Amino acid sequence: MSIADRALTSEMASRPDMIQCRGVKKWFGDFQALCGVDLTVKEREVMVVLGPSGSGKSTLIRCINRLEVHQEGQIVVDGVELTNDLRNIEKIRSEVGMVFQLFNLFPHLSVLDNVTLAPIWVRKQPKAQAEIRAMELLERVGIPEQAAKFPGQLSGGQQQRVAIARSLAMNPKIMLFDEPTSALDPEMISEVLDVMKALAADGMTMIVVTHEMGFAREVADRLVFMEAGDVVEVGTPETFFTNPTEERTKLFLSQIL
Amino acid sequence: MLPPHRTGSRFVVHFLSLIFGGSLRVSGSFDAVATDLAVAAHARPPIWRNSTILKWSIQVVVLFVVLGVIWFLADQARSNLSARGIPVGYGWLDDPANIQLGEGIQTVDSPERRLTMSRALWVGMVNTLRIAVVGIIFSTVIGVLVGVARLSQNWIARKVAAMYVESLRNIPVLVQIILWLAILGSLSSLTLDSGPIPGWLYVSQKGISLPRVFLADGFYQFMALMGFFGVGIWLLRRRLRRRQDLLGGNQRVGLRLSAVTVVALTVAWFVNPVMAFMGPIMRGIETAWGSVPEQAVQILVAVAAITGAGWWIRGFLLSHRSPAGMTKLIDDDYFKMVFAGLVAALMVLVITVIWPGMASWMINSGSDFWGLLGDKFGDGRGARPLDAMRPTLTEGRFVNFGPSGLTMTVFYASLFFGLVFYTSAFIAEIVRGGILAVPKGQSEAAAALGLSRAQTLRKVVLPQAFRVVMPPLGNQYLNITKNTSLGIAVGFSDIVQVGQTVYNKNAQTLAVFSIYMLFFLGCSLVISSIVNFINRKLAIVER
Numbered sequence: 154m155s156i157a158d159r160a161l162t163s164e165m166a167s168r169p170d171m172i173q174c175r176g177v178k179k180w181f182g183d184f185q186a187l188c189g190v191d192l193t194v195k196e197r198e199v200m201v202v203l204g205p206s207g208s209g210k211s212t213l214i215r216c217i218n219r220l221e222v223h224q225e226g227q228i229v230v231d232g233v234e235l236t237n238d239l240r241n242i243e244k245i246r247s248e249v250g251m252v253f254q255l256f257n258l259f260p261h262l263s264v265l266d267n268v269t270l271a272p273i274w275v276r277k278q279p280k281a282q283a284e285i286r287a288m289e290l291l292e293r294v295g296i297p298e299q300a301a302k303f304p305g306q307l308s309g310g311q312q313q314r315v316a317i318a319r320s321l322a323m324n325p326k327i328m329l330f331d332e333p334t335s336a337l338d339p340e341m342i343s344e345v346l347d348v349m350k351a352l353a354a355d356g357m358t359m360i361v362v363t364h365e366m367g368f369a370r371e372v373a374d375r376l377v378f379m380e381a382g383d384v385v386e387v388g389t390p391e392t393f394f395t396n397p398t399e400e401r402t403k404l405f406l407s408q409i410l
Numbered sequence: 411m412l413p414p415h416r417t418g419s420r421f422v423v424h425f426l427s428l429i430f431g432g433s434l435r436v437s438g439s440f441d442a443v444a445t446d447l448a449v450a451a452h453a454r455p456p457i458w459r460n461s462t463i464l465k466w467s468i469q470v471v472v473l474f475v476v477l478g479v480i481w482f483l484a485d486q487a488r489s490n491l492s493a494r495g496i497p498v499g500y501g502w503l504d505d506p507a508n509i510q511l512g513e514g515i516q517t518v519d520s521p522e523r524r525l526t527m528s529r530a531l532w533v534g535m536v537n538t539l540r541i542a543v544v545g546i547i548f549s550t551v552i553g554v555l556v557g558v559a560r561l562s563q564n565w566i567a568r569k570v571a572a573m574y575v576e577s578l579r580n581i582p583v584l585v586q587i588i589l590w591l592a593i594l595g596s597l598s599s600l601t602l603d604s605g606p607i608p609g610w611l612y613v614s615q616k617g618i619s620l621p622r623v624f625l626a627d628g629f630y631q632f633m634a635l636m637g638f639f640g641v642g643i644w645l646l647r648r649r650l651r652r653r654q655d656l657l658g659g660n661q662r663v664g665l666r667l668s669a670v671t672v673v674a675l676t677v678a679w680f681v682n683p684v685m686a687f688m689g690p691i692m693r694g695i696e697t698a699w700g701s702v703p704e705q706a707v708q709i710l711v712a713v714a715a716i717t718g719a720g721w722w723i724r725g726f727l728l729s730h731r732s733p734a735g736m737t738k739l740i741d742d743d744y745f746k747m748v749f750a751g752l753v754a755a756l757m758v759l760v761i762t763v764i765w766p767g768m769a770s771w772m773i774n775s776g777s778d779f780w781g782l783l784g785d786k787f788g789d790g791r792g793a794r795p796l797d798a799m800r801p802t803l804t805e806g807r808f809v810n811f812g813p814s815g816l817t818m819t820v821f822y823a824s825l826f827f828g829l830v831f832y833t834s835a836f837i838a839e840i841v842r843g844g845i846l847a848v849p850k851g852q853s854e855a856a857a858a859l860g861l862s863r864a865q866t867l868r869k870v871v872l873p874q875a876f877r878v879v880m881p882p883l884g885n886q887y888l889n890i891t892k893n894t895s896l897g898i899a900v901g902f903s904d905i906v907q908v909g910q911t912v913y914n915k916n917a918q919t920l921a922v923f924s925i926y927m928l929f930f931l932g933c934s935l936v937i938s939s940i941v942n943f944i945n946r947k948l949a950i951v952e953r
Contacts, residue, residue, distance in 0.1 A: 159471055165785075218858055220854050220857065220858065238779050244859040245863065246857060246858055246859070247859070247860030249858075250858070251855075251858040253851060253854070253855060255851055257849075257851035257852060257854065257855035259852065259855070259856075259874075260874070261877070261948075261950055262873055270859070270861075270869060271859035271860060271861060272860060274865050274869065275859065275860040275861060275865075277658055277659050277660065278658045279654075279657050279658030279659075280653060280654070280655035280656070280658065281655055281656050282658065283658075298698055301869055303950065305950060316855075319859070320858075320859070323859060323860060362864050380730075404587070
């Protein structure tokens, strides 16, 4: 069994692959950020990626919707390989939602316009329909009353929830979370994590880069530990936290727990 | 909410207590609010420690000092000039100019149309505005293109744009203007068969001549008709927008609107004489306006000033009300309301005592305006709104504002090219900076949502870049307007050059400079108020 498929239950192994990474390599100038990453994410799986900073976690998920271009290897998302083909890239990006550490909401648009922008302009939905859907999503993340406000008027936690609603508005099959709670005040972290837990419970395929160990332990199907651009260990939450096989994983866990 | 009369008495008492530094005691005969205030006022700091009183009194003192210095200097200048036998004032504006103007809306003195000093200065102002307005448009277009090209993914475009910017902004603009004059002056001389397209476009050392499009008799009727059509088009646009919102997809809003607009323009072009009925209406307004008695205008202006101040104060008080009642006004607020009252009083004073002629001036200029409009509408005159004319040679040269096409003299052209290319280099840098100022995360988020590069630019990056770009862009517009005065180096008849000729003739240097200053101040104020307006519209809501 390759490292990519390790720690899968037989039920999960039978599900179709949503994301396949085969030997993905990426350099920034002379610095190698990814040194041949192999990883498979199954449908409805929640995968949490852990690792020290600079280990390539963010680079990996940014490669998955091609915000970064990998130089070697193969990434297949929902059966479509990421190449220079613009049509493939736009198709994949509209099916893969992404939530950023710094929210990246559009400050010149109201919350409602932030959420409806992509459905109207990419999916060509009628505005009225897009707005109804947006209000549903804002309700789902718990802030329908903020729809008319601008991002600058919201707290960090509210902004991140709007960002999640904005991604969900495209009805993505996969959601990527790039340290979604790292820029938040402690009392706002839980409101964002609650939304993510509800999303996981609804069966969304998710890759989450985070330092929230409680979330990882509770929600993840599998944990991935990366260091220096390599996947060091893949495991279920139980084995990963209580009985890691690799020395480097043990060292990392001893530092953060 | 407090009833108005109570607010008023409260306001008066508070203001008095402010002036008297809290020493004012109010007897029990006032209503309850006033007594409350008197108690509050007792706790005020003494006048020499009250920061608001100090702040405002220092401002008043400074204002009077500044006015005093200006008055002193003006008085000195007046007595010195009188001693040298130079008349003081602006009476010379009606003198015949006897100036040879290089170009402009009127260059020669004729019995029908006298070229007075004021007319000559006006010709100079129009020349300056011609350069400034056209220059602003062209430098913006070129600047935006070059600025975007500097960020292009195309290596050649990027390098060419960089070279353009670096070479043009590092050479003094005066050198560039003179260089353009030298280049244009070295062109071949003008003959009938010269020019790139003989009969249509001539480029020679006399300048650049091209066909001129001008407003013909039917223009005002055409515009009035288009005004009516415009309302219809606007309503249609609203309907189509709503349809787009409801149905989604591409409803071809832009295409349909442009088609309707083209049809409307065509119809208006041919049927515009139907609007001639507006001429007599406007003449009627002219007569009605002219027959208003002076006293009525004085009373009207006075009432308007007082009502305006009253409304302002009322709005001010209302904006300081919360649902629970009046929020506490700070001392500044009281001074602001008193100031509004003083402005109104000053207006009343001006219209009645200081400048009583203002009323008749308003009556005359108002009726003149309507009379002019009435003339423009004519009585069913020629149907064509616009006409065009090719350049024709008269006496071996082109008249630049006659029935002979449009001619850009070499002087105009060299100043124009110099200013436009120089300023566009700066605008390019401003545009580049504005785009780079939008965080990278914004375009990443847009890309992650599946927006194409063009959509990202249009919907996410440019609206935010525009906000950053606007204030420095306004500065460049001010610069180009003021730099038109460099036209003096190439003999372009701008306001500064004409003014210089004027004061060389009649020694009215101070008066001419006061006109310069008012003119450039006026231009700058117009530009900056437009820019500020746009800025406010673009402001991002933060709190």
